[in-house]
Amino acid sequence: MRTFRGGLLIGLAVAVLVGALAVIYEFYDTRTLKRTVRRGEVLCGVNKGLPGFSIPDDKGNWTGFDVDFCRAVAAAIFNDPAKAKFVPLDASERFKELQSRKVDILSRNSTWSMARELDYDLYFPAVAYYDGAGFMLPRSRNKETSLDLTGSKVCVQAGTTTLLNVADYFKANNMKYEEVKFDKLDDVVKAYDTGKCDTLSADVSQLYALRLNLSKPGDHMILPDMISKEPLAPVVRQRDDDWMMIVKWTLYAMINAEELGVSS
Template sequence: MRTFRGGLTIGLAVAALVAAAAIAYERYDTRTLKRTVRRGDVLCGVNKGLPGFSIPDDKGNWTGFDVDFCRAVASAIFDDPSKAKFVPLDASERFKELQNRKVDILSRNSTWSMSRETNYDLYFPAVAYYDGQGFMIPRSRNIDSALDLNGSKVCVQANTTTQLNLADYFRANNMKYTEMKFDKLDDVVKAYDSGQCDTLTSDASQLYALRLNLSKPGDHLILADIISKEPLAPVVRLRDDDWMMIVKWTLYAMINAEELGITSKNIDEALKSKKPEVMRLVGTEGSYGEDLGLTKDWAVRIIKHVGNYGEVYDRNVGADSKLKIPRGMNQLWNAGGVQYAPPIR
């Protein structure tokens, strides 16, 4: 009997350890880089269709700011931007699908917040785009300030920080509104465009993109008021340090390249530079790429295939795009903005 009980106790203990290990693996998968290299591509969760950030054409070719960031990660690892594969995800499913390892990284206009890191066991490596929540209204309303929106019918996407910020803003300013919430962004836009509501709220960058899809874009105004901080960042799983470092330093390499004046057009000349900070970036001095588990020319690959931060911004959402969103806070720190990357040294 003692032998049986002892064996049963040991068996239960082993089963508990196996179960705990399985739970730990489910929550803290630390082998993304190895799995990505073995698979041969980077699976990137993106918005289903947001002009300027991530949108496919009729042939399934993706373009956008978030798309280019994924291509930059693929370039750093494989020297081939086409190794980035895109998985369209709704806002309501994005974090769950990352946790479930359907994608390796989210590059999907996601706001970095404390609760999202603590509640989802996720990590936001660095801010790719400094944004803030705003409002779009028909020009016919003749309103030029968000403080005049009292009594508005506001279309908003449910289960987002946007919905929470909307409630905070109206409550803080003693204003009333009627909330019209929808699970899918497409339904939010359709409701606004059809006149079911007289105000649409979202991240300001998203409002510029959504306006392009309205039946009469010129009839709508984006107010100057910004009511929240919305630091948009790529997202990875927690405790996956090797992968997190690659994602983070991919962005920092792009920002540092712009600061140093290195572009996709002059990268070959940069390889000949004798300036120490340029040499460290392009890999002719130091072992910074190898320290990330990559090659010496990891940053060269990024800049050659995708470009520096400014190039990616301008062609997708800035001066060279249909959106023409001013750089604003996303200008470099030494040019009036807040974009700032730690040095490679």
């Protein structure tokens, strides 16, 4: 009897352990495609509002290149582009949210770098857009090139490649500047628009979008120089090859369609 009870208790313990392991496995399983199909939609992390790339209208309808890419991934999986759900993410939270599986893919202006792949255990399948860091400033400053910006107070967002690019650029050209950084992009733009800094640095495509939301857009100019190379790419988690292949070849299919005029 004791042997039976002991065996029963051991069996129950093993069953509980197996159940717990199954839950843990399901939570940490990297098979994104399986979970996405079961859920019935693609969770796509996008920029909170970047005209041309991802921006919602008053009714919550998203438009832009990054948004269209997410819809293409949904179409590849479900044959229905409407099965893409957009999750707005700030630069400071985007990679952590992808790591924690709050989204299936990042499709927002994120620069592909070795450090990001190693530090965050992520993968950038292919380049979607080539950009570069630049500078925006009031026209009243009367500057023509980035080499004229010595002594500037530069607003920049923390946690971006721009932060390091600006530091490297000023150091390489023996120029002095004051760094004014914020975690949130909205705070960066607000500080610049209210005069807390006299220069704003970000990817050039983003600068043109941000200028539209300033109190007096026409009073500001974007210098023609690019001080870095920024290969922007969608991002997925590592060791998830099936999902990575879908994302990569969806992007290649869109590029080929553009070249062949299929998308026109």
